[in-house]
Each structure stands twice: as structure tokens, then as C-alpha cells.
Amino acid sequence: MTLYFTKEHEWLRVEGESAVVGITKHAAEELGELVFVEVRDAGTEVKAGESVAVVESVKAASDIYAPVDGEVLEGNAALTDDPARVSSDPEGEGWILKFRITNPDQLSGLLDAAAYAALIA
Amino acid sequence: MSTDSLLHTPLFSLHEDQGGKMVPFAGYAMPLNYADGIMAEHRHVRTHAGLFDVSHMGQVKVRARSGSVEAAAKALERLVPADIVAIKNGRQRYTQFTNAQGGILDDLMVARLDDTLLLVVNAACKAADIALMQDELVDCLVEPLEERALLALQGPEAEQALASLAPDVKTMAFMDVRALDVDGASCVISRSGYTGEDGFEISVPALDASRVARQLLAQPNVKPIGLGARDSLRLEAGMCLYGADIDETTTPVEAALEWSIQKSRRKGGAREGGFPGADIILGQLENGVARRRVGLLAEGRAPVRGGAPLYSDPAFADGIGKVTSGAFGPTVEAPVAMGYVATAYAAPKSPVFAELRGRAVPAVVASLPFVPARFKR
Numbered sequence: 001m002t003l004y005f006t007k008e009h010e011w012l013r014v015e016g017e018s019a020v021v022g023i024t025k026h027a028a029e030e031l032g033e034l035v036f037v038e039v040r041d042a043g044t045e046v047k048a049g050e051s052v053a054v055v056e057s058v059k060a061a062s063d064i065y066a067p068v069d070g071e072v073l074e075g076n077a078a079l080t081d082d083p084a085r086v087s088s089d090p091e092g093e094g095w096i097l098k099f100r101i102t103n104p105d106q107l108s109g110l111l112d113a114a115a116y117a118a119l120i121a
Numbered sequence: 122m123s124t125d126s127l128l129h130t131p132l133f134s135l136h137e138d139q140g141g142k143m144v145p146f147a148g149y150a151m152p153l154n155y156a157d158g159i160m161a162e163h164r165h166v167r168t169h170a171g172l173f174d175v176s177h178m179g180q181v182k183v184r185a186r187s188g189s190v191e192a193a194a195k196a197l198e199r200l201v202p203a204d205i206v207a208i209k210n211g212r213q214r215y216t217q218f219t220n221a222q223g224g225i226l227d228d229l230m231v232a233r234l235d236d237t238l239l240l241v242v243n244a245a246c247k248a249a250d251i252a253l254m255q256d257e258l259v260d261c262l263v264e265p266l267e268e269r270a271l272l273a274l275q276g277p278e279a280e281q282a283l284a285s286l287a288p289d290v291k292t293m294a295f296m297d298v299r300a301l302d303v304d305g306a307s308c309v310i311s312r313s314g315y316t317g318e319d320g321f322e323i324s325v326p327a328l329d330a331s332r333v334a335r336q337l338l339a340q341p342n343v344k345p346i347g348l349g350a351r352d353s354l355r356l357e358a359g360m361c362l363y364g365a366d367i368d369e370t371t372t373p374v375e376a377a378l379e380w381s382i383q384k385s386r387r388k389g390g391a392r393e394g395g396f397p398g399a400d401i402i403l404g405q406l407e408n409g410v411a412r413r414r415v416g417l418l419a420e421g422r423a424p425v426r427g428g429a430p431l432y433s434d435p436a437f438a439d440g441i442g443k444v445t446s447g448a449f450g451p452t453v454e455a456p457v458a459m460g461y462v463a464t465a466y467a468a469p470k471s472p473v474f475a476e477l478r479g480r481a482v483p484a485v486v487a488s489l490p491f492v493p494a495r496f497k498r
Contacts, residue, residue, distance in 0.1 A: 033160045035449035
């Protein structure tokens with residue numbers, strides 16, 4: 001299991017060819033309490049940088065981008081009734097979607113925990 | 122985001138002390154929210170009391186050169202459709218500056234206090250409003266009050282909190298205005314606001330503002346509230362945001378603000394018309410309009426936001442308007458929005474469809490406000 005981060009303030013926990021994706025604690029603090037989370041349909045294939053989900057605070061909607069090429073496997077169903085879970089536990093129970101990685105070579109272009117910490121410092 | 126080049130209100134240091142997340146708004150560095158966040162701040166105002174810094178708004182004194190407040194009121198009626206002459210001493214009224222097309226240049230509050238009219242106008246419009254009045258009201262002295270801050274204390278516990286510093290506020294009714302001392306500072310207080318709750322707006326000398334604000338924050342159950350919750354509170358209260366829900370292209374009648382145009386200024390009234398765009402606005406009052414501002418409740422939890430197109434059908438064949446403000450309403454616990462629709466769809470419960478990320482979201486037209494007003498009449 002390897003943990004990666006993106007410049008768009010997402011985290012990606014990779015196990016084999018699949019990954020769990022969420023937003024970082026920093027992003028969750030910036031967005032404030034979420035009121036709605038919508039993940040694209042399971043089976044949707046996306047390129048890195050395309051939107052895979054939308055998270056909404058009271059004030060604004062923000063896209064969640066695919067960190068690498070892949071396919072949406074499932075959204076976190078618990079967020080339908082309790083989107084605020086992303087705000088309270090963004091790197092745990094507030095995960096947003098599961099994702100199948102189709103181009104693992106792109107992972108080397110992502111950040112590790114130290115590089116992400118430096119980015120937001 | 123840098124806020125270095127922005128103007129500061131007299132409460133800037135207080136916001137930083139309170140942990141405010143400062144953002145640019147109308148040229149000022151203003152708090153979007155504090156540590157509790159927008160949802161919690163919104164709910165706090167509905168259940169207790171919240172203190173807002175609205176010092177970025179323009180406060181303007183208008184007096185007739187003759188010294189007669191009736192003359193000042195008559196002069197201001199050349200620019201707005203409300204009956205200003207009828208405002209009694211110590212009362213205030215909501216109105217709009219209009220243009221020749223009947224569009225809204227700004228919306229504002231006008232209070233009458235002794236020989237003076239006191240106006241509160243929007244931050245983004247204040248320079249234009251002052252220039253307009255200085256050009257058009259040559260029989261008046263138009264004086265921007267640069268050295269005054271404006272605080273809003275809103276919520277069911279606002280009276281209790283303010284009365285501990287100025288007991289006389291207990292005797293004020295909704296839209297009353299009075300000059301009162303608050304902790305030794307010479308303030309002008311109105312019982313009004315932008316949340317749908319009971320509350321007060323307090324004009325205070327800049328030098329006293331921080332001290333008075335800290336005194337109010339020291340009262341039980343008073344918390345500082347940012348612009349984020351101010352927006353969600355006013356949206357639930359069905360109140361317009363200038364630049365979003367009303368602007369130079371919308372008339373007061375299209376915006377469903379005709380309640381603010383008294384009979385005396387309408388056709389057949391004692392002082393009929395005489396303001397910019399009167400022919401258009403009075404005609405619309407008689408004959409109706411092609412579109413109206415309405416409330417909208419969308420199905421599901423996804424907020425439908427400003428700019429979303431509205432249709433009569435889910436296939437997007439028949440465009441009937443657009444959303445002008447939308448957010449998740451923390452008190453309603455559902456998405457709330459307002460926008461303009463063709464008049465045929467303006468009746469409550471009319472079904473419409475909003476376009477959201479390419480999908481048709483069913484919505485119904487809803488009466489405003491979304492949350493009942495709790496003013497002290």
C-alpha cells in the first residue's frame with residue numbers, strides 16, 4: 001500500500017491496481033463543511049485531470065480530478081446521507097471514491113507525503 | 122490569496138484576533154467565516170445572536186441646503202420609487218436607485234432622523250451612488266460618512282445582548298431608527314437586518330467600533346459571523362443580493378419588490394412617478410411583466426447555484442429563465458435558490474427544471490421567504 005498526494009489536494013491510497021481517493025485535511029479545512037458529494041457513475045473511464053466527483057460546500061462547488069488515468073469503481077455511499085463526514089474525517093471514513101488505475105506509470109508523477117507537506121507549508 | 126492591497130474596515134484586527142478567514146470583497150478584506158465555519162455560524166444566528174462587520178457598506182447623510190427634511194425627502198424621491206416624504210422621524214424604509222430603463226442601480230435603506238436622511242448603500246455601488254446624488258440632488262448636501270463603522274447584531278438573542286449596553290433598544294420596533302449611546306459611543310441604531318431574524322444595525326464612530334464590537338462579543342451567546350453565513354441567511358430570508366438577484370437589467374417589478382413602491386408614487390398617487398424609469402416601472406405595475414423573481418426548491422441535496430439555466434421541460438427545449446442565487450440552506454436543510462422565470466411559471470408550486478452539470482434537476486417555484494421572518498413588528 002502506497003499513499004500519494006496531488007497538487008489539487010487529493011490523496012490516493014494505492015493497493016495493487018486499485019486506489020481509494022479522497023481530499024486532504026488541508027483541502028477539507030479550506031472548503032468548510034460539505035453539504036453534497038456526487039461521484040461519477042461506476043464504470044466511467046477518465047483520463048488524469050478529468051473530473052471524477054463534485055464536492056459542494058454551502059458556498060461553492062469544487063471538482064475532484066482523476067489523479068491518473070482510470071475507471072470509477074464506486075463512490076462512498078455513506079456520503080449521500082452524511083457528506084459532512086468528508087469534513088470531519090477526510091483521510092479516513094470520508095474517502096470519496098474507489099478507482100481502478102489503468103496507467104500506473106503516471107503514479108511516479110504524484111507527490112509523496114513530504115512533498116505535499118512542503119506544498120501547503 | 123493576498124489581501125495586502127485591500128481596504129480594511131475598523132474591525133480588521135478584531136477579525137484577525139477572532140481567526141477570521143479573510144477574503145477580498147468589494148475592495149475590502151472581509152471575513153468569509155471564522156473557525157466554526159459557515160454552517161455553524163448560520164445556525165448560531167438563527168438560534169442565538171451573531172455579530173457581523175458590514176462597515177464596507179456606504180453610509181451617507183443627505184440634508185437639504187434649506188435645512189428642511191421634507192425638502193431632502195422630496196429631492197431623494199427624484200431618484201427612488203419609494204415614498205420618502207412619508208417616512209416618519211425615527212423610521213426607515215427600503216428602496217432602490219433606478220435608471221431610465223427602470224433597472225436597479227443599487228438597493229438601499231433610507232432612515233429619517235431629525236433634519237437628516239441617513240442612507241445605507243451597497244459597498245460595490247457606493248462611489249456611483251454618491252456621485253449620482255451629488256450630481257442630481259443639487260439642492261442637498263450629500264455627505265459620505267467615512268469615519269463610521271457599521272455592525273449588524275442579528276438573531277433571537279440580539280435584543281438581550283444589545284440591551285445590556287443600550288437598554289432603550291428594547292422599546293424599538295422593526296425599522297425604527299434611533300440615536301443612542303452604546304458604551305459611551307454615539308451610535309445610530311436601526312432595528313433591521315439582512316437575515317430574516319430580529320436584530321439591529323449599529324452605526325458607530327470608527328474609533329469606537331472595535332471596543333463596542335468586543336463588548337457585544339463578550340455578551341452571552343454572541344459570536345462573530347462572516348460573509349458566507351450572511352449570504353446563506355439572506356437567501357433563506359428571500360432577500361435580494363445586488364449584482365446577483367437584482368441589477369441594472371432588472372426592474373423592481375420583475376424583482377418582486379413592488380411592495381417597496383407605495384401608492385403615493387404609483388399611477389394616480391399624490392406624487393406619481395418622477396423617478397428614473399417611472400414610465401416603465403409604473404406601466405409594469407399596471408400591465409404586469411414578462412418575468413418574475415421567484416424562490417426555487419430543487420429535488421435532492423445538490424445545490425443549484427447562480428447562473429444555472431431553467432427550463433419548462435427536462436429535455437432543455439424550452440428555456441424559461443435562470444437561477445440568480447443558490448446555496449444549501451443550513452436551516453431549511455435543503456438546497457434553496459432564487460431566480461427569474463417567465464411569468465407563466467411564477468406561481469408557487471410551478472414545476473421547472475434546472476440544468477446542473479448537464480442533467481435536468483426537477484424543482485418547484487416556492488414562496489419566499491424559505492424561513493419565516495421573525496421581525497419584532
